[in-house]
Amino acid sequence: MDSRKEQILKAIIKEYIFGAEPVSSKTIVNRYGLNVSSATIRSEMAALETLGYIKQPHISSGRVPAASGYRYYVDYLMDSDNILNEFNLLDVNTNNLKDINNYLKEVAIILAGLSNYTVIITEEKQGEDKIHHLKLVGLLEDKALLVLVLSSKKVKDYVLSFMEKISDDDLIKLTDILNYHLIDKNLDSITLELKQEILNIFPDSPLLVDEIFKIILIALNEEKNVDFIVEGMKNIFKLPEFNEVKKIESFINTLGDQERVSKIFDNILGQEKGKIDIKIGDEIGIEELIDFTVIATNCSFCDGIQGKIGIIGPTRMFYEKNITLLESLFKKKEE
């Protein structure tokens, strides 16, 4: 790859990213003045095609970048983009962080708006959670709040409705008993026997204890299930190359399938925060996303929660802009 070939490859890619149409030798001469004729460009293009960096949709058309062309571009040719360094993405509504999911959703919506692509965010679940401690807080005559503090420092809570009257004293007593027996217990160690043991000590409200056990199991189980926030899917309608019902259906269905979507983050599993991963076309490993590129990174959110963010767009993505977007997000988090 001599420098002129690189210049031409870069020109083809920039042109194609912008216009989504095959790029002709003449266009390159006109817009990227290399002081050679279109014939020269043509022979260079033939060489680039042999190298696998570009291809022709049909024999007499202009050239389109191949996946390996984008890869070469990303690895060696890309300019960095300084325009976007002043994001303040994480000022989003930082007051109301009780529900991490709402927060992540807002981040996703904003990122999708800025990128004009689709954004996927997922919270990283770390191993098994235990009960750090719990509290029962009386609210109204017939309601109390069960607050669970988990070993991951996450707080979860649930409203309980009583059939039977329960006094504040009883609530305190029950809280003590539950804490005594449940602290440091994980999903597996919350057994029927344990429940029986507690029922023996506190036989007053068997239904309530039952309910509490159910909720705890659900809460701990929830912590094992990763879920994905996907925003900006409708941005696909802005891309002329996906102007077919089949393609849109396949895209929407694929991003609705958590199992497939999780593959998007395979490369950054266990990587350090801030490292930007770029997967182009089949590098993603999802057949239906062969015409897409994913830019992803690990990220930490408020309260030390770990997560992953991915931007998914066409292979002819505005790489610089979106890489900078994720980088700036990361920087903000660190300061």
Add this chain to the structure above:
Amino acid sequence: MDSRKEQILKAIIKEYIFGAEPVSSKTIVNRYGLNVSSATIRSEMAALETLGYIKQPHISSGRVPAASGYRYYVDYLMDSDNILNEFNLLDVNTNNLKDINNYLKEVAIILAGLSNYTVIITEEKQGEDKIHHLKLVGLLEDKALLVLVLSSKKVKDYVLSFMEKISDDDLIKLTDILNYHLIDKNLDSITLELKQEILNIFPDSPLLVDEIFKIILIALNEEKNVDFIVEGMKNIFKLPEFNEVKKIESFINTLGDQERVSKIFDNILGQEKGKIDIKIGDEIGIEELIDFTVIATNCSFCDGIQGKIGIIGPTRMFYEKNITLLESLFKKKEE
């Protein structure tokens, strides 16, 4: 409208609902044996067309129901459908109702699956909420939970992180002060002066008081904003008549726009629970949904929360099935 015309209209509609293709006079003779020839059907069809109940996509094609044809069908011709009376829709995960939104989302997903159309659910916000009372519950050294019980009996809570150390005694003291001043206050009456008053009595943690005020304002404000849960949009890909990118884009964009979507429920505002409202085509009042039908009803969920559910599908909807679906949902709620 004599009985034979009604039979023919019904046949055309049933046939079109099933096949999404113009219905010919011959098809009716073959499948709905009315003991007349196709020529007779044709002259009846011409009459039905004059009445506005059916129309022809082009001059020499079969007939397609017009909006008023569906309306006539729904009002006078429809069979009721008893097949679906054993739904147990509301057994969904009823243990984990802390977050009403998650619950509604699950209901929407299940209904979308059963109907094969798109389901919209919204929680009804009733007027202005006040603070019934609040509690501060210590969790970890540097964290507490602010629990707000609203006059609507809704419980909302938020994790607070302290900069400064706060003792349990201080939390109790602050709780008392806040309750004394904030009980029965609504969004408008939580003023700067009020905050100042509290700061005068409890000057120890100005930042914390600040934070709590912010959160309360957000919480009360949230109660004013209705939001919509939309599930099953991708079912549109199963409908051959929407097999065009433009149509799908318009549908998805329209359902993403809360202002327009809220119109779907206009007819059932203030109606009694369980009343099923059917809006066909332009009756919906949303230009982009001219080819859709909405079936909607008021509904009450767990803990007495009021909501609205709508099923949105093509005008050639399986009316009986989806009406029964919503009705059975309502019945289950009541028992």
Add this chain to the structure above:
DNA sequence: ATTTAGCACTCTCAGACTTAAAGTGCTAAA
């Protein structure tokens, strides 16, 4: 007064053909 057989008419859909435009590859000369 209705119903129906028969036929002319209309429209769609798919395939074949045509032409203009865009772009390439190759060759021979610079």
Add this chain to the structure above:
DNA sequence: TTTAGCACTTTAAGTCTGAGAGTGCTAAAT
């Protein structure tokens, strides 16, 4: 090594054609 020139290929859009589906109308039958 570069380039001008030209033959060649392909697409995209337009036109034509014939088959098929379905109607509306008319005149005869019930």
